[in-house]
Amino acid sequence: MDFTFTEDQLAFREAISRFLMTEAPPETLREIWETEDGRSPEMRRKMAEQGLTALSVPEAQGGLGMDDVAWSLLTQELGYYAIADSMADTAYVATGLLTALPESTDLRDELLARIVDGDVRIAVGHPVNPLVADVHLADVVLQAHQDEIHALKREHVSFERNPSIDSSRRLSRVSFQPSDATRLVGAEQGSAIWDQTLNRGALAVAGQSLGLAQRMLDLSVDYAVQRKQFGKAIGSFQAVKHKLADVAGKIEFAKPVLYRAAHALANNEPTAALNVSHAKLACCEAAWVAARHGIQVHGAMGYTWEVDLQMFMKRAWALDSSWGDRAFHTSRVAEAVLAADAPIGPHHSFGATHA
Amino acid sequence: MQLTYTDKQTAFRAEARAWLEANVPSKPLASYDTREGFEEHRAWERKLYDSRWSMVMWPEHLGGRGCDLIEWLIFEEEYYAVNAPMRVNQNGQLLLGPTLMEFGTEAQKQHFLPRIASSEDMWAQGWSEPNAGSDMAAIRSKAVRDGDHYVVSGQKTWSTRASFADWTFGLFRSEPNSQRHHGLTYLMVPLNSPGVTIRPIKALNGKEAFAEIFFDEVRVPVENRIGAEGQGWNVAMATAGFERGLLLRSPARFQHTAKRLIELFKANPEVAARDPGLRDAVVESWMGAQAYAYSSYHTVGLVQKGGKVGAEASVNKIVWSELDLKMHETAMRILGARGELRGSAPEAVDGGSWLEGFLFAQAGPIYAGTNEIQRNIIAERMLGLPKA
Numbered sequence: 001m002d003f004t005f006t007e008d009q010l011a012f013r014e015a016i017s018r019f020l021m022t023e024a025p026p027e028t029l030r031e032i033w034e035t036e037d038g039r040s041p042e043m044r045r046k047m048a049e050q051g052l053t054a055l056s057v058p059e060a061q062g063g064l065g066m067d068d069v070a071w072s073l074l075t076q077e078l079g080y081y082a083i084a085d086s087m088a089d090t091a092y093v094a095t096g097l098l099t100a101l102p103e104s105t106d107l108r109d110e111l112l113a114r115i116v117d118g119d120v121r122i123a124v125g126h127p128v129n130p131l132v133a134d135v136h137l138a139d140v141v142l143q144a145h146q147d148e149i150h151a152l153k154r155e156h157v158s159f160e161r162n163p164s165i166d167s168s169r170r171l172s173r174v175s176f177q178p179s180d181a182t183r184l185v186g187a188e189q190g191s192a193i194w195d196q197t198l199n200r201g202a203l204a205v206a207g208q209s210l211g212l213a214q215r216m217l218d219l220s221v222d223y224a225v226q227r228k229q230f231g232k233a234i235g236s237f238q239a240v241k242h243k244l245a246d247v248a249g250k251i252e253f254a255k256p257v258l259y260r261a262a263h264a265l266a267n268n269e270p271t272a273a274l275n276v277s278h279a280k281l282a283c284c285e286a287a288w289v290a291a292r293h294g295i296q297v298h299g300a301m302g303y304t305w306e307v308d309l310q311m312f313m314k315r316a317w318a319l320d321s322s323w324g325d326r327a328f329h330t331s332r333v334a335e336a337v338l339a340a341d342a343p344i345g346p347h348h349s350f351g352a353t354h355a
Numbered sequence: 356m357q358l359t360y361t362d363k364q365t366a367f368r369a370e371a372r373a374w375l376e377a378n379v380p381s382k383p384l385a386s387y388d389t390r391e392g393f394e395e396h397r398a399w400e401r402k403l404y405d406s407r408w409s410m411v412m413w414p415e416h417l418g419g420r421g422c423d424l425i426e427w428l429i430f431e432e433e434y435y436a437v438n439a440p441m442r443v444n445q446n447g448q449l450l451l452g453p454t455l456m457e458f459g460t461e462a463q464k465q466h467f468l469p470r471i472a473s474s475e476d477m478w479a480q481g482w483s484e485p486n487a488g489s490d491m492a493a494i495r496s497k498a499v500r501d502g503d504h505y506v507v508s509g510q511k512t513w514s515t516r517a518s519f520a521d522w523t524f525g526l527f528r529s530e531p532n533s534q535r536h537h538g539l540t541y542l543m544v545p546l547n548s549p550g551v552t553i554r555p556i557k558a559l560n561g562k563e564a565f566a567e568i569f570f571d572e573v574r575v576p577v578e579n580r581i582g583a584e585g586q587g588w589n590v591a592m593a594t595a596g597f598e599r600g601l602l603l604r605s606p607a608r609f610q611h612t613a614k615r616l617i618e619l620f621k622a623n624p625e626v627a628a629r630d631p632g633l634r635d636a637v638v639e640s641w642m643g644a645q646a647y648a649y650s651s652y653h654t655v656g657l658v659q660k661g662g663k664v665g666a667e668a669s670v671n672k673i674v675w676s677e678l679d680l681k682m683h684e685t686a687m688r689i690l691g692a693r694g695e696l697r698g699s700a701p702e703a704v705d706g707g708s709w710l711e712g713f714l715f716a717q718a719g720p721i722y723a724g725t726n727e728i729q730r731n732i733i734a735e736r737m738l739g740l741p742k743a
Contacts, residue, residue: 238730
């Protein structure tokens with residue numbers, strides 16, 4: 001029993017964090033997001049050079065073969081620096097989907113190799129998401145048709161863009177014509193893969209939300225230390241302190257829930273769906289509270305486009321219902337823990353094997 | 356990250372489970388906030404001690420098993436799973452015990468620790484005073500050195516179960532004009548000493564859950580001092596950390612309550628229709644208890660790798676106290692009109708235990724350092740916000 005990360009995992013996170021700190025400061029993101037496409041090929045290329053896209057591709061296809069546990073750290077960094085959806089969707093969610101396909105599946109190894117090289121963007125159209133992120137620039141769109149998995153070039157889908165309040169988000173309504181030529185696998189094989197993909201997408205959002213929460217907390221603390229009223233830093237006032245302390249508490253207690261879920265997913269534990277939904281709810285709640293208290297601590301400035309808080313706050317609001325909204329995940333937890341034979345109680349934190 | 360138990364841990368769990376199942380009292384003990392219940396609990400603690408299950412983390416020569424923190428978590432899981440009695444000597448076992456291990460003399464350790472583990476000595480804490488609760492540095496009770504004794508005068512309050520306990524420990528001002536946290540001395544005082552008067556304070560449930568302790572020139576031998584004269588504050592701060600941190604409220608306790616809450620909810624399906632929000636409240640309770648368990652295992656892992664628990668202990672304290680409230684509030688919503696019934700009522704559900712728990716949960720955000728103080732600690736020490 002060891003509920004901690006290895007030195008390697010922590011070092012990797014640290015390296016990614018330092019890289020993004022330099023390459024993705026808020027002023028750069030603002031510029032990128034104001035462009036028509038909202039994406040920077042250059043930033044994307046640099047991230048691929050850092051190995052970000054290759055992380056969870058199996059070693060056999062030239063990747064590093066990192067699992068969900070490592071991604072539970074890395075997605076926090078993607079969130080902290082508000083990296084656009086296509087990175088997590090391609091490098092983590094789509095990679096997991098492709099890896100889960102039978103090895104003989106068309107396009108599987110080709111796409112995995114291109115992910116390693118960083119020259120492909122993949123959008124994932126899971127039925128749980130009414131709109132698909134980053135279709136407008138995707139090279140390949142992985143779409144569900146009932147439980148079948150289809151792969152389409154962007155030219156072969158039609159999509160209508162739906163602007164979001166989150167400037168980093170580029171959402172589209174997608175329609176396409178499924179055919180034998182576009183089908184990667186049928187419903188029988190696809191069903192379990194879509195389930196797993198949903199869990200991975202939700203976990204990616206959970207990690208990013210936690211990173212966003214931490215960023216909003218850091219911004220709010222900085223502001224509360226600098227901003228003076230009545231001759232004192234507002235951060236010395238107890239009413240302000242208590243709000244930020246609550247945010248810190250939410251973050252602190254959401255982390256191990258995220259890690260527990262990542263471990264369950266990586267090891268195909270029977271409780272994985274339950275653990276993931278718990279993580280999604282806990283992490284999004286932390287981000288939600290961080291946004292609510294963050295805007296209050298920023299005072300009137302918090303209601304402006306000018307301070308950086310808005311960039312992270314809007315992203316937190318948007319991700320809250322992405323990859324399954326609260327009702328979806330709460331119901332999944334309820335179904336699991338209220339079931340007649342649910343393994344609950346003090347024995348059951350880590351599976352039922354010892355109970 | 357390796358979230359499976361070792362064979363040794365699994366064997367330990369089996370051994371603990373077997374003993375507990377064979378020995379746990381078949382009927383709930385009387386409330387330890389009564390004289391009769393207090394003695395029943397003392398007998399149970401003695402039984403635990405005799406089989407070395409009282410303080411599993413203490414070394415073997417002190418009556419423990421030398422368990423590590425993971426084994427302690429496992430033991431606690433088994434302990435609550437069989438609905439074993441709440442531990443009555445927590446002040447001695449979880450606050451004074453670790454303090455003596457860190458700051459006590461050899462003689463003090465040899466004498467007091469086994470007696471704490473067996474509950475031969477039951478301890479009440481003497482922290483708060485009428486004008487020194489959250490502001491503990493405002494302590495005024497005096498300890499005047501007189502040869503090989505201190506002469507203690509003053510008053511302590513909110514001392515849990517002091518009406519029944521044998522000893523108290525606390526801080527006393529040993530330098531007459533000292534300010535704040537300077538000049539305080541940490542003393543252990545037998546409650547049967549001449550000059551000690553105890554006035555019980557009834558808690559919300561009407562029982563003598565705590566008391567005021569009055570000291571009128573009580574003579575306390577110098578060998579009952581922990582740490583150096585005037586250095587009591589440092590010793591006490593370490594103790595306060597133990598209290599808020601991991602050990603005072605093991606996650607299993609809340610997981611067990613969450614499980615009972617789910618059972619209560621499922622046994623009363625008609626209330627879900629009456630109050631649709633209840634399902635979510637029940638689910639949130641379970642999630643909160645699980646999060647606390649994961650967090651504890653995570654923290655234990657960090658501690659075993661050499662990490663220290665700092666202001667995170669304050670987060671813990673807020674979390675368990677608010678979780679306990681939430682779970683019992685939810686239970687009261689499920690019980691509806693039956694919620695107000697005392698344990699003696701013929702129609703009380705679960706022997707009135709939800710009401711008792713609800714009442715006790717009200718104290719959680721107050722004792723062990725109010726949650727307001729914990730939030731200040733988090734804001735100042737974790738987040739670096741300026742002091743007022």
